[in-house]
Amino acid sequence: MLFLGIFVLPTLCLFLFFYPTITISLSSWGAAILRATTKTVVNIESVRFIPGLGEASFISIEGTTPTFTHSLVNAIISVFFILLSTQINRNNRPLMIYLSMGLFVHLVSSLFFLVIPDLFPYTIQDYSRLYILQQIGTWMTITVISGLATNLVLPTGGYKYAAFIVTVLFSFIFGCVRYVIYLYLLYRFTVLYMAALYFIFGVLYDFLGMIAIYAIFVRGASYRMSSNAGKGEWQW
Amino acid sequence: MVAIMKLYFIIMIIVMLVYMVRHIIFTYNRLYSQQRLSYRDIYDSDLPKITVLLPMHNEGRVITMLFDALLKCDYDWDKLEIIAIDDHSVDATGQIIDQYSSKYPIIRTLHRTDPDQRRGKPVALNEGMVMSTGEIMIVFDADYRPSKNLLKKLATAFNDPQVGAVMGRVIPLNASKNTLTNLLNLERTGGYQVDQQARYNMRLLPQYGGTVGAFRKSLILHGGGFDEHILAEDTELTYRFALDGWHIVYDNSAECYEEAPESWDARGKQVRRWSRGHNEVMFRYLGKTLTVNRLSFFQRIDAVLLLLVYIVPFLLGLAFLDCIALFFLGEMDILTGWWIVLFVGAFNAWGNFAPFYEIAAGALLDGMKDELLVLPAMCFSFYFYMWHISLGFFDAVVDTITQRHVEWVKTDRFFESDPDETENPT
Numbered sequence: 039m040l041f042l043g044i045f046v047l048p049t050l051c052l053f054l055f056f057y058p059t060i061t062i063s064l065s066s067w068g069a070a071i072l073r074a075t076t077k078t079v080v081n082i083e084s085v086r087f088i089p090g091l092g093e094a095s096f097i098s099i100e101g102t103t104p105t106f107t108h109s110l111v112n113a114i115i116s117v118f119f120i121l122l123s124t125q126i127n128r129n130n131r132p133l134m135i136y137l138s139m140g141l142f143v144h145l146v147s148s149l150f151f152l153v154i155p156d157l158f159p160y161t162i163q164d165y166s167r168l169y170i171l172q173q174i175g176t177w178m179t180i181t182v183i184s185g186l187a188t189n190l191v192l193p194t195g196g197y198k199y200a201a202f203i204v205t206v207l208f209s210f211i212f213g214c215v216r217y218v219i220y221l222y223l224l225y226r227f228t229v230l231y232m233a234a235l236y237f238i239f240g241v242l243y244d245f246l247g248m249i250a251i252y253a254i255f256v257r258g259a260s261y262r263m264s265s266n267a268g269k270g271e272w273q274w
Numbered sequence: 275m276v277a278i279m280k281l282y283f284i285i286m287i288i289v290m291l292v293y294m295v296r297h298i299i300f301t302y303n304r305l306y307s308q309q310r311l312s313y314r315d316i317y318d319s320d321l322p323k324i325t326v327l328l329p330m331h332n333e334g335r336v337i338t339m340l341f342d343a344l345l346k347c348d349y350d351w352d353k354l355e356i357i358a359i360d361d362h363s364v365d366a367t368g369q370i371i372d373q374y375s376s377k378y379p380i381i382r383t384l385h386r387t388d389p390d391q392r393r394g395k396p397v398a399l400n401e402g403m404v405m406s407t408g409e410i411m412i413v414f415d416a417d418y419r420p421s422k423n424l425l426k427k428l429a430t431a432f433n434d435p436q437v438g439a440v441m442g443r444v445i446p447l448n449a450s451k452n453t454l455t456n457l458l459n460l461e462r463t464g465g466y467q468v469d470q471q472a473r474y475n476m477r478l479l480p481q482y483g484g485t486v487g488a489f490r491k492s493l494i495l496h497g498g499g500f501d502e503h504i505l506a507e508d509t510e511l512t513y514r515f516a517l518d519g520w521h522i523v524y525d526n527s528a529e530c531y532e533e534a535p536e537s538w539d540a541r542g543k544q545v546r547r548w549s550r551g552h553n554e555v556m557f558r559y560l561g562k563t564l565t566v567n568r569l570s571f572f573q574r575i576d577a578v579l580l581l582l583v584y585i586v587p588f589l590l591g592l593a594f595l596d597c598i599a600l601f602f603l604g605e606m607d608i609l610t611g612w613w614i615v616l617f618v619g620a621f622n623a624w625g626n627f628a629p630f631y632e633i634a635a636g637a638l639l640d641g642m643k644d645e646l647l648v649l650p651a652m653c654f655s656f657y658f659y660m661w662h663i664s665l666g667f668f669d670a671v672v673d674t675i676t677q678r679h680v681e682w683v684k685t686d687r688f689f690e691s692d693p694d695e696t697e698n699p700t
Contacts, residue, residue, distance in 0.1 A: 131538035132651070132658035139657060143598060150602055159604025168606060187631035190301055191638060233601060237594075246653050249630050253649035256634045260643045 045202055046185030053177045058092035061170055065095040068218040072099060076225055085167050096170040097221055101162035104151050104230040112230060113148035116141045140238035147233040162224050165232050173213045176241045180209040184248055192259050201255035208247050276605055279596050286593040296579060300472035301635045310475050312525045313431040321429050323353040325408035329398040330359060333416035334366035341374050343419040349426055351380050355408055359384045361398045396500035396507040403491050412488040417533040427528035428488040438493055438520025439511060442486040442528030451536050456648045457655055458534040463636035464628025470524045478576040479516055480524035484508025506551025513559040519568045542662040549666025552584040557674050587663040
């Protein structure tokens with residue numbers, strides 16, 4: 039309970055009450071990078087989020103929609119790789135199924151732009167706004183899940199605190215860096231790739247990172263508990 | 275229509291959260307609550323006469339290892355009978371079991387060779403039970419290797435007249451073979467060391483798993499034997515017994531070693547078959563489980579969640595498609611992106627047959643170390659399971675609608691008996 043009270047709850051409150059400050063800082067930093075790399079107009083806008091807690095800021099940048107040829111080539115490539123993935127090394131079957139799902143999402147996106155490009159409901163600004171709102175949620179979700187999981191399984195001592203801090207830091211830094219990279223990719227290569235970035239390369243990787251960090255620290259704790267120094271550290 | 279799609283999405287998030295909370299409770303219980311002991315740890319009394327049933331189909335590559343391990347088990351041979359059932363094998367299985375039978379009188383054989391006979395594990399078990407002389411049946415698949423005291427541990431629980439079935443713990447023997455077997459080892463650790471033990475601790479519903487398990491013969495025969503049209507006779511037994519008020523015991527110390535599938539193809543087929551069988555049982559027992567009076571409120575909730583385990587990945591796949599459709603309809607904005615976070619977070623936590631913290635708890639209890647480094651790969655294997663479990667669900671739906679007869683297909687074996695390692699006990 040001490041761990042939850044001293045570390046997890048304050049971290050949750052930090053994201054909850056300071057998201058206006060965090061998002062304006064992130065947007066300012068990201069906008070500066072995007073201005074330097076794209077040489078285009080990059081603005082910062084804000085959106086109402088949690089009533090009473092302030093607005094969330096996000097980067098606004100003009101984007102382009104794909105041409106018919108661009109969409110067609112992407113659709114053909116997606117179909118090709120989907121078919122190819124069914125023939126590839128069976129030892130990597132889970133990865134192939136995951137990539138096939140990503141290619142399927144991208145195929146749907148390509149077909150959408152082939153058939154009804156004017157009806158695509160989002161601009162880069164919309165994506166940017168969705169990303170920021172989702173990322174705040176991701177940080178808070180990671181904080182809660184990581185806090186509960188570390189508190190539950192890892193014994194008292196440095197492992198628990200270190201695992202939690204490293205996980206939250208990873209999620210925060212990763213979320214910020216990915217935001218700028220994805221906006222750059224969408225600006226440079228059109229909004230055709232938005233769906234794939236959103237569904238397949240989105241928050242899944244936050245959780246992947248969380249579990250990877252968690253596994254490393256549980257492994258460390260297991261080594262310690264089987265050592266002479268760690269014996270008796272935790273009465274099961 | 276959009277409203278229905280959003281509602282479905284939100285319902286799935288709630289379902290995921292329910293499973294997540296359930297597994298957090300199990301993990302907490304396993305790590306911090308008082309553990310129920312094995313019957314063998316509480317008392318040591320006269321043991322009943324037992325019959326070990328070994329249903330086999332083309333198991334010539336592995337069967338000698340099981341025989342040798344069983345013959346080394348610590349159990350009075352006057353009270354032990356082994357029935358080896360050759361179920362239409364075309365390899366050397368029949369000859370091998372005959373050789374063992376001629377050498378060891380406690381081994382009896384049942385050759386099922388008539389081409390007009392129905393094949394499969396349930397029908398083989400039914401015939402084996404009819405010719406058995408023991409009251410307690412213990413079942414092993416051919417690729418399992420029981421530990422020395424396993425039979426005693428399983429049999430002792432039946433001194434409690436309320437116990438209908440007992441389940442032991444399965445541990446992969448080939449965990450270090452490749453990434454898949456390592457992952458399966460972690461899944462098994464989470465599933466048995468934590469999940470099954472916690473359910474037993476909390477007096478919920480430990481699952482009888484069809485192998486490394488024992489049951490009272492009279493209870494099954496009284497109900498007409500195993501249903502020969504069902505693939506998951508183990509799950510069916512679990513619910514049949516539980517709804518009739520019989521206790522199902524899990525003994526974490528009753529360890530048995532298995533050969534885990536070493537290829538994703540074999541694992542995919544195995545999981546698809548499990549999903550098919552489990553969902554057939556779900557169709558039959560969901561209504562009864564919800565309405566039965568013999569189970570307490572929490573037992574009923576847990577029994578329902580257990581029954582739904584193999585439909586949830588299919589529902590998640592549907593939610594994923596739902597999510598894509600909402601995205602292209604421009605409706606993700608209304609959900610403000612938050613819901614997908616919970617959705618993804620929850621299903622990553624639930625991921626496979628056990629969420630990551632439950633696996634980590636089991637791994638710590640088992641003293642695993644470097645094996646944990648493959649834990650992140652679960653994120654990807656989840657998609658694999660979602661696909662194959664969904665296929666199994668469709669099979670079950672078609673089976674139920676068309677009443678077609680299912681064919682039992684066993685999992686591919688990878689081990690080869692090494693004649694040099696085969697020892698004959700004296």
